[in-house]
Amino acid sequence: MKQLVSTYLILVCAGAFLFSLLPLQVYAQHADSISVLPADSSKVYVRTIDDVAHHSIASDDAFSYTEAKDPETLWSRIKRWLFSFLFNAFENDWLRLFFKITFFLIFGLVLLALINQLLGGNIKNAFSNTRASQAVNLGNNSQSIEKLNLDKLLEEALSRNSYSDAVRLLYLKALEELNAHELINWKADKTNHDYIQELRSHPACPLFSRLTNIYEYVEYGDFNVERKNYDSIRKIYEEFRHKTGHV
Known part of the structure; x- marks a missing residue:
């Protein structure tokens, strides 16, 4: 029994060895068969394209396979010019200085506008030494304009030839009349231009302005x-009163 098994194993190993040699033998035979193939003796004919036909085909748009470029628009030309200008500008010392000054000017104006907004549109008051006359000072009380006897104060201002105070009082009388007839809503924290906006649809607005x-x-x-x-x-002032119907 052991002898049969040994014989079987020997036969299997020998078969596997012979099978592994088979591809090499086939490749060698194939290589030998290629090496003995006869050389190609057929005649080669070189064909050329007629110059006229070549030019005709080359100039035909139907045979043009290049991607067509989009036509340049006005906006694209403007952008190209702007980029070129800015690029060249930063190469020039004077232009760099000009842009720097312009930037700071714009920044300053924006800052000034913000401060003016915070001050309720009265920024010039903050930097002016001029103060309202005590005779026409309304204070912070929202009822002050109604408590003042403006006609009496106006007479006193005219009697002492204080025409600046008289003009101020005329304006306060205009505000008082507009507020009394509910054409504006007078408040101490409002600006004069707020009242113009409230009166903008009224015929008297240009005169009040x-x-x-x-x-x-x-x-x-x-x-x-x-x-x-x-x-x-x-x-x-009298024409303004006539427009408001308070004559």
């Missing part, structure tokens, strides 16, 4: 008012 400008020139601009100036301003 003129009175506002005059008042601000006198109050904050050191504008010297003489009698003839006051008389002209008084006419504007």
Whole structure:
């Protein structure tokens, strides 16, 4: 029994060895068969393209396989010019200085506008030494304008030839009348231009806007008012009252 098993194992190993040699033998035979193939003796004909036909085909758009470029628009030309200008600008010392100054100017104006907004549109008051006359100082009480006897104060200002105070009082009388007839809502924290916005749809708005400008020139601009100036301003005030129907 052991002898049969040994014989069987020997036969299997011998078969496996012979089988492994088979691909090498086949490859060698295949290589031998290739090496003995006869050389190609067929004649080679070289064909050329006619120059006229070549030019005709090359100039035909149907045979053009290059990607067509989009036509350059006006906006793309502007962008290209702008990028080129900015690139060249930063190469120039003077232009760099110009852009730097422009930037700081714009920054300063924006900052000034923000401060003006925080001060309720009265930034010039903060930097002016001019103060309202005590005779027309309303204080912070929202009822002050109603408590003042403006007609009496106006007479006193005219009697002492204080025409600047008289102009201020005319403007306060205009505000008092608008508030009394509910054309504006007077409050101590509002600006004069807030009242213009409230009155913008009323026919008297242009005249009130003129009175506002005059008042601000006198109050904050050191504008010297003489009698003839006051008389002209008084006419504007009377015309304003006529427009509001309070004559």
